[in-house]
Every structure is written in C-alpha cells, then in structure tokens.
Amino acid sequence: MAMNSPFQLLRSHLYYGLLAAGGLLVLMALYSVHLMESQGHVITGMNNQIVWGLPHVFAIFLIITASGVLNVSSIGSVFNKPAYKARAPLAGLLSIAMLAGGLTVLMLDLGRPDRIIVAATNINPTSVFAWNVVLYSGMFAAVAVYLWTMMEKRMAPWSKPAGFMVFVWRFLLTTGTGVIFSFLVARQAYGTAILPPMFIVMSFAWGMAVFHVVQSSIYAWNNKSLDEYVQHRMKNLMGVFVMASLYFVAVYHLTNAYFARQIEFERFILLEGDPYAMLFWLGYIVLGNVLPLLLIFHPALGKSRCVLAASLLIVAGAFALLYVFIIGGQAFPLSIFPGYEVSSTFADGAIAQYQPSLPEMLLGIGGIGIAFIITAIGIRVLDFVPQEIQKSAAAAE
Amino acid sequence: MNQVDLQRRSFLKASAGAAAIAIAPGMMLYQVANGQTAGASSKVRWGMLIDTTQCKTGCNECVTACNRENGLSGKTGPTDSQWIRKIEIKDISSGRELSLPMMCQHCEHPPCVDVCPTNASFKRADGIVLVDKHRCIGCRYCMMACPYKARSFVHEPLHDQNPDVPRGKGTVESCTLCVHRVDEGRLPACAEACPNQAILFGDLNDPDSEIARKVRSVASVQIRADLQLNPGVRYQGM
Numbered sequence: 189m190a191m192n193s194p195f196q197l198l199r200s201h202l203y204y205g206l207l208a209a210g211g212l213l214v215l216m217a218l219y220s221v222h223l224m225e226s227q228g229h230v231i232t233g234m235n236n237q238i239v240w241g242l243p244h245v246f247a248i249f250l251i252i253t254a255s256g257v258l259n260v261s262s263i264g265s266v267f268n269k270p271a272y273k274a275r276a277p278l279a280g281l282l283s284i285a286m287l288a289g290g291l292t293v294l295m296l297d298l299g300r301p302d303r304i305i306v307a308a309t310n311i312n313p314t315s316v317f318a319w320n321v322v323l324y325s326g327m328f329a330a331v332a333v334y335l336w337t338m339m340e341k342r343m344a345p346w347s348k349p350a351g352f353m354v355f356v357w358r359f360l361l362t363t364g365t366g367v368i369f370s371f372l373v374a375r376q377a378y379g380t381a382i383l384p385p386m387f388i389v390m391s392f393a394w395g396m397a398v399f400h401v402v403q404s405s406i407y408a409w410n411n412k413s414l415d416e417y418v419q420h421r422m423k424n425l426m427g428v429f430v431m432a433s434l435y436f437v438a439v440y441h442l443t444n445a446y447f448a449r450q451i452e453f454e455r456f457i458l459l460e461g462d463p464y465a466m467l468f469w470l471g472y473i474v475l476g477n478v479l480p481l482l483l484i485f486h487p488a489l490g491k492s493r494c495v496l497a498a499s500l501l502i503v504a505g506a507f508a509l510l511y512v513f514i515i516g517g518q519a520f521p522l523s524i525f526p527g528y529e530v531s532s533t534f535a536d537g538a539i540a541q542y543q544p545s546l547p548e549m550l551l552g553i554g555g556i557g558i559a560f561i562i563t564a565i566g567i568r569v570l571d572f573v574p575q576e577i578q579k580s581a582a583a584a585e
Numbered sequence: 586m587n588q589v590d591l592q593r594r595s596f597l598k599a600s601a602g603a604a605a606i607a608i609a610p611g612m613m614l615y616q617v618a619n620g621q622t623a624g625a626s627s628k629v630r631w632g633m634l635i636d637t638t639q640c641k642t643g644c645n646e647c648v649t650a651c652n653r654e655n656g657l658s659g660k661t662g663p664t665d666s667q668w669i670r671k672i673e674i675k676d677i678s679s680g681r682e683l684s685l686p687m688m689c690q691h692c693e694h695p696p697c698v699d700v701c702p703t704n705a706s707f708k709r710a711d712g713i714v715l716v717d718k719h720r721c722i723g724c725r726y727c728m729m730a731c732p733y734k735a736r737s738f739v740h741e742p743l744h745d746q747n748p749d750v751p752r753g754k755g756t757v758e759s760c761t762l763c764v765h766r767v768d769e770g771r772l773p774a775c776a777e778a779c780p781n782q783a784i785l786f787g788d789l790n791d792p793d794s795e796i797a798r799k800v801r802s803v804a805s806v807q808i809r810a811d812l813q814l815n816p817g818v819r820y821q822g823m
Contacts, residue, residue: 235663299723299755317702374732
C-alpha cells in the first residue's frame with residue numbers, strides 16, 4: 189500500500205456508509221423543519237419565555253468552533269509554525285463545513301425561513317444580526333480564498349496575507365457572535381462586554397478539540413499515527429486554551445456574584461436551577477475541564493487515546509456550557525420590577541420551563557450532519573489530509 | 586414637407602394626450618395611497634398614563650378587550666400570544682401590593698428596533714412601535730432584547746383574524762397601541778374598556794392634552810427608567 193496517497197486507503201464501503209448516515213441526519217433535520225414550518229414552533233420546546241432553544245445551542249457551538257478550528261491555520265500562516273502549516277487546509281475545510289452547518293440550523297429555525305431573501309436585502313445597520321450576515325458570508329469567502337492560496341501553487345505567495353486576513357476575520361466573527369448577547373441590555377445573564385473575548389477564547393479550546401477529533405479519525409482511518417512531537421505540542425496548546433476559557437467563565441460568574449442585584453441569578457445558575465446547576469458543574473466543570481486537563485497534563489497520561497478522549501470531553505463540556513448559558517440565561521425571570529415580587533399569566537417572576545423536543549434536537553444534529561458531509565467529501569475529493577512529509581520538509585527549511 | 590411636419594405634430598399631440606389619460610388614474614391612486622400614510626406625525630407622541638391605584642386585582646377587562654380587538658385567543662399557555670397582561674407586584678421590603686397592566690411600552694429608544702436585522706421592528710413618527718409582518722423573519726432577537734417581555738411569537742397557524750390587525754405564524758407581535766383605532770381618532774381598546782378609567786391615553790407632546798397635564802401634575806414613573814429608553818407608557822402610584 190502506498191503510504192503517500194492516503195485516499196487509496198479510504199475504505200470505500202464504510203466511507204459511503206458513513207456518508208449515507210450523515211445524509212440521513214440531514215434528511216431527518218429537513219423533515220423536522222418541514223414539521224416546524226407546517227405546524228409552527230409549537231411542536232418545539234421553545235415558547236414565549238425560552239425563545240432560543242436547542243437549535244441555537246448547536247448553531248452557536250458550530251459557529252464558534254468554525255472560527256476556533258482555524259487556530260491551526262493561524263498558527264501556521266501568521267506565526268509561521270510548519271507543523272501547523274501542514275494542517276492548515278484541513279482546518280480551513282473544517283471551518284467552512286462547521287460554519288455551513290451552524291448557519292443552516294440558525295436559518296432553518298427562523299419563524300419564516302422562506303424570507304431569508306428579506307434578511308439579505310434589508311440590512312438594519314444597528315443590528316448585530318445584520319452585521320453577522322456580512323461577517324458570516326465574508327468568512328466563507330475569506331477561508332475559500334485562503335484555501336485557494338494554499339492549494340494552488342501559483343497563488344502560494346498570497347497564502348500569508350490571506351492567512352492574516354482570515355486571522356483578523358475570525359476575531360471579528362466570534363466577536364460578532366458574542367456581541368449578540370452582550371447587546372441585550374436588560375437580561376441578567378447577558379449584557380456584559382466580557383462575552384466576546386470569552387467566546388473567542390472558548391472558540392480556541394473547542395476548535396482545537398474538534399480539530400483533534402477529526403485529525404485522529406483521519407489518521408486512524410489511514411492507519412497512520414500522529415507524530416509524537418506534533419501531538420505533544422497540540423495537546424498542550426489545547427490544555428492552555430481550556431484553562432483560559434475556564435478563567436473567563438470564572439470571572440464572568442464572579443463579577444455577577446459580587447453584585448447584589450445579580451446574586452439571585454447566580455444562585456439559580458450555579459446552585460438551584462434544574463438542570464442548569466448540574467449541567468454547569470458536572471457537564472462543564474468536571475467533564476469539560478477537570479477530566480480533559482487531567483488527561484492532557486497528567487504525566488502518566490497524555491497519549492493519543494487520552495488526548496482524543498479529552499477532546500471529546502471538551503466538546504461535551506461545550507454543549508453543557510452553551511445549554512446553561514443560552515437556555516438557563518432565559519429561564520431565569522427577567523427583572524422588570526427590581527425589588528418587587530411579581531406574578532402574572534406570562535411567567536413574570538417565575539422560572540421558565542423548557543423541554544427540548546425531538547424535531548429541534550434533530551434540526552441541531554442535522555447541522556453536525558452537514559458539517560460532517562462537507563468534511564468527508566472535501567477530504568475525499570481534494571488534498572486536505574495533513575501530509576507529514578510536507579511538514580518535515582518545511583521543518584527542515 | 587410641411588404636410589409631414591403637421592402630421593407629426595398632430596401624432597405627437599395625440600400620443601401625449603393618450604399617455605396623460607393612461608397615467609392620470611394611476612397618479613390619482615398614488616396620491617390616495619400616499620394620503621393614507623400621512624397619519625403619523627412626529628409632532629405627536631402617543632402615550633399612556635396608568636393609575637395603579639385605580640387598577641384592581643382580579644380585574645382583567647383590559648386584557649379581554651385587547652384579545653377581542655386584536656383577534657387573540659385569550660389562552661395563556663407558554664406558546665400563546667399575550668399583548669397585554671396583568672402583573673401582581675409586591676414590594677419585598679414594605680409588603681405593599683399593586684396590580685397593573687403591562688404591555689409594549691413604546692419606547693423612544695426601543696431595543697427591539699435596534700436589534701431587528703431586517704427593520705421589521707420599527708417606530709412610527711408618532712412613537713408607536715410596530716412589527717412589519719411582511720418583513721419579520723421570526724428570529725426572535727427582539728424578544729430577547731425587550732426589557733419588558735412585551736412581545737410574543739406566533740407559534741401556531743392562525744384562524745379567524747381581525748382584518749384590521751394582520752398577524753402571521755412564525756412572526757413576532759406585540760401591542761400596537763391599537764394603531765388602527767388611534768388612526769381613526771378612537772381610544773385603544775384597553776383604555777376604553779377599563780371600568781376604573783385607570784388607563785389614560787393621549788398625546789404626550791400636546792401640552793394641553795389631559796395626559797400631558799396629568800403627567801406634569803402627579804408623580805409617575807417609567808418602568809426600568811434606569812435603562813433610559815424613555816417609554817411612552819408611565820405608571821402613577823407606584
């Protein structure tokens with residue numbers, strides 16, 4: 189078997205089986221959208237209190253992580269690290285795939301997805317959602333140009349400026365996503381300027397984790413093993429990003445807990461809110477931080493299986509944190525009359541209830557299906573698999 | 586040669602006349618259509634003063650009137666639309682209890698309008714905040730941004746709508762201040778229905794209006810005044 193042409197090693201049957209499975213996920217998502225379109229959002233768990241639900245958890249994870257996977261290419265192009273440069277095309281492909289998945293979920297969850305042309309032609313300059321229409325489509329274009337400069341030899345001289353453009357654009361994109369929540373003036377959970385930087389650092393950690401899962405899968409598929417030095421560098425970097433995002437989350441909650449007006453909210457999110465407190469501590473802190481950090485940094489661990497397990501746990505922790513942040517943040521009653529006990533028929537003063545339903549779950553998973561299909565096809569038809577030979581050659585230069 | 590010129594002249598005359606006759610009705614219709622939107626004037630600022638001392642616990646007349654006027658079901662499940670609701674509030678430190686109606690506060694600086702990606706949420710020149718049902722894509726960002734939880738999302742297909750009050754599944758809606766009535770010089774349904782005259786509606790900009798005189802003479806507050814959105818709805822007796 190020729191080790192230098194990994195495509196020949198892709199096991200055809202399993203490949204098409206997996207592709208079909210991805211397609212099935214997308215089909216189920218489309219069927220869910222059809223149900224939501226014909227019967228209305230009443231068939232989801234969302235309501236007038238929890239207006240953004242599980243689809244937004246999936247969409248925001250995919251969009252944040254789409255920016256995060258580009259760490260690898262940024263370190264390669266902007267900071268000139270050859271080991272990362274060899275992986276930059278794969279990072280670019282993953283970024284486009286995840287962005288497509290996330291945006292599709294976001295778009296199909298709209299009350300009127302058929303009016304997407306209205307969103308494209310009526311831009312309100314004060315709306316961060318409208319800015320994001322520009323930021324997200326620009327991201328596709330920027331990454332596509334970047335991939336072109338990397339894969340077309342004649343364009344190679346432009347690879348570095350294109351990489352720099354993507355580097356700047358991904359900061360803007362994740363800032364734009366964080367700002368969606370920062371600009372909510374009246375909600376206790378949101379409306380703080382720490383969110384965009386927090387989202388950026390979280391994107392670093394989650395992006396590394398997803399990149400690692402994909403890279404490990406490709407290497408296992410091709411019976412290749414990752415260079416130990418590269419693995420060591422990448423896992424340490426991932427560990428640092430996990431700690432950095434934990435720091436931001438800690439500061440966010442500490443600041444809230446310091447303000448008397450926010451104490452009740454913190455008590456809800458961190459101690460009493462069901463299932464939010466448990467998801468935060470068990471899902472995010474233990475599964476998403478403590479265990480991965482142990483697996484990455486414990487001297488007896490840190491081998492490739494441990495790093496893969498750590499990456500999967502980081503992704504699970506990300507979902508737990510986003511669920512707590514997005515849904516828990518809306519479940520806590522809006523403070524319309526500070527200093528008063530309130531009650532009404534519209535859940536004023538009451539914890540809002542939310543039970544995710546199957547259709548919205550399928551819609552969210554469909555976004556992952558789209559990202560998977562784009563990645564799987566991309567790897568199959570174009571030269572996206574990291575070439576260690578290129579890496580060693582570049583390292584020797 | 587002269588003959589040809591004369592023919593050409595009469596042809597041009599006839600053509601111009603025919604064109605004028607063809608365009609005239611359209612122009613007149615255009616003026617009629619334009620005339621209808623002249624209602625909203627920036628000289629007016631519609632608002633309400635709600636006297637909480639007159640609003641009774643257990644009384645739901647304003648809510649019922651709103652539902653009837655706007656074709657809402659009146660159901661209060663988590664996915665049902667509520668444009669106006671009664672809130673019971675109790676001061677935690679003093680124990681004083683009040684009942685009051687809460688609806689869109691028609692802010693001067695409405696966060697819902699700022700965040701709307703498609704300009705579907707908009708403020709009329711006379712201060713009434715509305716949703717253009719043809720432009721709303723149902724993203725619900727305005728519901729996240731509203732400090733008063735004034736907006737509802739239409740979760741189910743609608744039947745038996747009031748022709749004056751268009752609504753649509755998959756779009757966001759809220760109190761319109763009964764704009765269709767106000768434009769005819771009538772009171773909003775809630776203000777008209779209140780048995781205790783607790784809801785005073787009028788032009789805040791007109792110094793001689795009853796609401797402007799009362800706002801000048803009695804203490805009233807805006808809810809979440811700290812946000813400096815300058816709502817058009819004020820509350821007395823809080």
